[in-house]
Amino acid sequence: MRPALMALMAAAALTTPAFAQDAHGAHARAAHAAHGHQHADFESGRFHVRIDGPEHPVGDVILIPGLSSSPEVWDMLTDELKGRYRVHRIHVQGFAGAPAEANAEGPVSAPVAEDIARYIREQGLQKPAVIGHSMGGTIGMMLAARHPDAVGKLMVVDMIPFMGAMFGGANATPESVAPMGEMIYQGMANSSREQWLAESSASITSMINTGSQRAGPLEAGATTDQKVAASAMRELVVTDLRPELANITAPTTVLYVRFNDPRMTPEITDGIYRASFTTLPAATLKRIDDSAHFIMLDQPAVFVAEVNAFLE
DSSP: OHHHHHHHHHHTTOOOOOOOOOOSSHHHHHHHHHTTOEEOSOOOSSEEEEEEOOSSOSOEEEEEOOTTOOGGGGHHHHHHHTTTSEEEEEEETTSTTOOOGGGGSSOSHHHHHHHHHHHHHHTTOOSOEEEEETHHHHHHHHHHHHSGGGOSEEEEESOOSOTTHHHHOTTOOHHHHHHHHHHHHHHHHTSOHHHHHHHHHHHHHHHOOOGGGOHHHHHHHHTSOHHHHHHHHHHHHHOOOGGGGGGOOSOEEEEEOOOSSTTOOHHHHHHHHHHHTTTSTTOEEEEOOSOOSOHHHHSHHHHHHHHHHHHO
16 A cells, blocks of 8 residues: 555655645734735635735736645745736645645545635636646646636646546546545555655655755645545545536646656657647647656746746
């Protein structure tokens, strides 16, 4: 079970980005104000939102990090965008120090996507751009497919629409990979804290080439609720969004890197991404070289340039 879990965490490329111990009290609000951002006035047991940007933005950008992630993984991008755009950074409950709340049981990505749709509606956002990394990319695809009128543009960063195919092969179905998903859930949820920390550390190391960028993600993984992460992983393994991609009307860009497996050449990776997104033929697919899974940390200048081109 341990090797299977490690293979999933490394090869399937789910994230554990930078740490922020976000509580909802007055002390947390004061700390956030000192860092220049505020929390959105939005009630949800699924996530809370940091907001940065000018009084009169040219538009809104929603940033969704991945499994066990904190909004701080987007710090550099936020600094680049907040002079022009209003930036909404999602912090999923149960990840990176946030209490589990409504994510304590059951699926995570699908209900988070539904609450982001509600957030867009209740905050009066007009066709925001949505950028999601890894599990955040899954949430972005769910949001754009299930609420196509809510999303102006979509960027998916290093995620395919059916992760189960990485374990069950080309003919995999959600049903056929369900036992694998359950095995992974049990292994993650029931690991000792020592096992959790060791596996999280090894996984993160494999997903970030730049050693100086690993400290925050390591802290995030160490402060994530194991059961929330386990439930989210199981959901990702059995979720096949390929039939829903045709519902997406927003212009879509997919950035990706070569799969973290020596057998996976760039050409093989390209083929997997092309095959994965055949039901969204208008999507722009672009491989980013010399980077591991966290493109924004390994290739920050390239990533910012790609996001600026995507937004403009």
